[in-house]
Amino acid sequence: MARRTSGPKKKLRGLWSPEEDDKLINHIAKYGHGCWSSVPKLAGLERCGKSCRLRWINYLRPDLKRGAFSQEEEDLIIHLHSMMGNKWSQIAAQLPGRTDNEVKNFWNSYIKKKLRQRGIDPATHKPFPLAAEASRAAGAGSSRTAVFSDAELILSSMTTAAGQHMPPPPATAAAESYVYSYSHSSGGGGASDGSLSGYNNSSKQTAADHLGAAAAAGSYLQQQDPAAADALHCGPSGVPAVVLPSVSTSSTLNSMAGLSPAATTTDEQCNNNCSSCNNAFELMSATPHSHSNHHLPWLEMGTSGYGGAASAAVVDHYGAALDELKWSDYVFDGYGGQAGQSIYGDSKDAVQFVDANALSSSSWCLN
DNA sequence: AAACATTCCAACCGCGTCCGG
DNA sequence: TCCGGACGCGGTTGGAATGTT
Structure with a gap:
């Protein structure tokens, strides 16, 4: 060489x-x-x-890890890249034993290619226009792939069963407020006791990884927008309190900073329709919350637990924080891969958007 | 087995930032 | 405030390794 x-x-x-x-x-x-x-x-x-x-x-350096990247590392890189872009040193900082150069090379030689193969623009973490168009054409079916357009999602999130429009989400949230349904055949048992019992054996390590990854993202959020991090209940260490992903979701990434739709629910979202969800704020104690078929409006999460001005402030904070989040966040949740499996890997589960018909204007939480 | 193509990644380049004088 | 050196970062290069024909 x-x-x-x-x-x-x-x-x-x-x-x-x-x-x-x-x-x-x-x-x-x-x-x-x-x-x-x-x-x-x-x-x-x-x-x-x-x-x-x-x-x-x-x-x-003696503390270098060397060797192949693990699935968790790969997932984390993708997610962090979706938040930070080509900030290799910052991304590498979240990966103990990895260097920015190593991460960069891994991205350029492997991940980039992988994303492209899946119709995702590695630069934006959004579908290529052609792929989105193809998805739109295929959208007539009951199940869609994860390749979709933003506009399409926003539209679907605003329409009710009766064809009426839902109350618009906060402006800052609108662009990110994708409503989708994650339908996962294998689901996952619920665990509300704070343990990882909701995770199967192969998932437990991933669950633990989720915490670390979420901590990393929380830490980043603390740096970028402390107010938003506070709104997300990030502790002093940067670890967001709302971090545990649904066990039904696939990867490290869906739990990042507790920002993913599958990672959290609120009282209002759950009280009506979710008998197993007793307290929205159970989530804030990092309790595994496994509702494999929750259909939650992204961004509504967390805010309904606040009232009036406080809620508005939280929404503002979310908006600011979410500006950093891109399409891959949704993909990560949307893909129904097994724990530890990259959502960018092959998956038999397809993302389904919440059929607008399945939503009522009075409740976001449907099973 | 040889020629060619592709992939991988260590190393380099250039620029921006920081900091002390 | 300006200047220059040191440092850090992201982008790029190009040759070894590997795969394909």
Whole structure:
């Protein structure tokens, strides 16, 4: 992989030899890197400080994980990318033992391709126009794929069974307020005791991962918009209290920051139709809330528990926070993959939008 | 087995930011 | 306030490894 070992610029040295690595490791072990520009001279290397820094950070650091990315890491990368864009260093910061360069390469060589294959624009995390059009054409059927247009969803969220329009969601929420139904055949047992008993064996680890991932996203949200994070009940550590995903949902991502529709419900949404949901705020204690067929209006979540001005404030906060969220968030929930399975992976479950006919204007919570 | 194509990823480049003088 | 050096980040490159014909 010798790179530019010959050329006009003398300073280019190509691959690092084991001897060079040893020198750098020994030097840093003894003295630390201090000022990188002085490292090459002190370590006896014919490299620039920048190159030494890069070599250390990307390859020699003892805490690097190396090896293939796990499914959870992949999911997290996709989700974080949907929130942050190409902020590789920030994304890598949420992945212990991974470097920005590694994440970037993984994205460019693998994830990007995977998303494209699924008709998702990796840059926007939204469907390619053609794919959306194809989906629209196929939309006449009872089940649709996860490829859809924003406008289509907004429309569906505003229409009731009688063809009447639902009260419009808050303006900031409208663009993101997708109503969809997640229909998952395998479902998942409910667990309201705060344990992970609602998760099957293979899901428990993923459930634990959800917490970590949610914490990461919560932390990010705290940084970006503390007020919004507070509205989402992010604790001081950045961990949102509303984090547990529905066990019926597939991946790490649907739980991110508790922002996903499947991850939370509220009293109003559930009281009428959900006998197993006793208290909306059970959710806020990170209790697994497994209602595989909840059809909740995204963004309505959490706000109905607040009254009047407080609710409006929360909505504002949500709006600000949700500006950061993109299509993949919904996809992640929408896909009904098994726990630990990337929603971008093959899945036999198809996302279904809530048929407008299934919604009443008085309740968002339907089974 | 050879030639060619594709993939992967370490390394480099250039730019922006930070910070001390 | 300006300047310059150091640092960090994201984008790009190009050659080794791997796959395909």
